Amino acid sequence: MTLELYLSMCAFIFGAVVGSFLNVCICRLPLNESVISPPSHCPRCSCGIRWYDNIPLISYLLLRGKCRGCGLHISLQYPLVELLNGLLTLALFLRFGPTFSFLVLFLFCSALMVITFIDLEHQIIPDEISLPGIVLGFVFSFFLPNHSWLNSLIGILLGGGSLLLVAYGYHWLTGKEGMGGGDIKLLAMMGAFLGWKAIPFIIFASSLIGSVIGISLMLIHKKDSKLAIPFGPYLAFAAVLYIFWGRQLIHWYLTLGSSLQS
DSSP states (O other): OOHHHHHHHHHHHHHHHHHHHHHHHHHHGGGTOOSSSSOOBOTTTOOBOOGGGOSTTHHHHHTTTBOTTTOOBOOTHHHHHHHHHHHHHHHHHHHHOSSHHHHHHHHHHHHHHHHHHHHHHHSOOOHHHHHHHHHHHHHHTTTSTTOOHHHHHHHHHHHHHHHHHHHHHHHHHHSSOOSOHHHHHHHHHHHHHHOTTHHHHHHHHHHHHHHHHHHHHHHHTTTOTTOOOOSHHHHHHHHHHHHHHHHHHHHHHHHHHHHHHO
């Protein structure tokens, strides 16, 4: 086994293990429960989960998706979060290697994972993640290559301010709340970690993806034209797109625009 393959496997396993903790955050933060105590337990029978039943991915397969204590089905969310976080960590490692940038973006993407699944189920984005994330992203900007505190600060102001203007504008035009404060804080956190140049891409990409998916869902659920669709997951997906392919996509878009004009 080569060193590169070994490190890649370690990155995936590390991401999956952290994904197990992210599941705890996803389940407990909306309920204002501690993510540390009590230890992991079945949410239905409250039976404590033994260490050998808490191995990411493997335990779920061995138990066939059921609790050892009560035999009831365990949500597919648990292995899904572990798998996605493992794959995302592996992708970050292959892209950035064992660097400080990798660690910072790993923390950022793990936070996005928690936010995505909480927003999908509860339509909220917990301040416990976004607000400390804004501060951490700004602090990390002093130590990251090709980044600066000014870039991060402008990103915070542009990210939070742009959605705040959209929210006020929508409320002024319709008299209704169209965007939650959680989305505003989330985009400010993204600006802190990724800088101001990421914000236009994230807004455009998330709006495009959200429009396509939203229209598709409304066509499927024709009887419910007021279907509530959380925007946080689209912002998170667009931020991950920017990390890996943002600059290439922007360059492709600008090149395409220039060729169409000529």
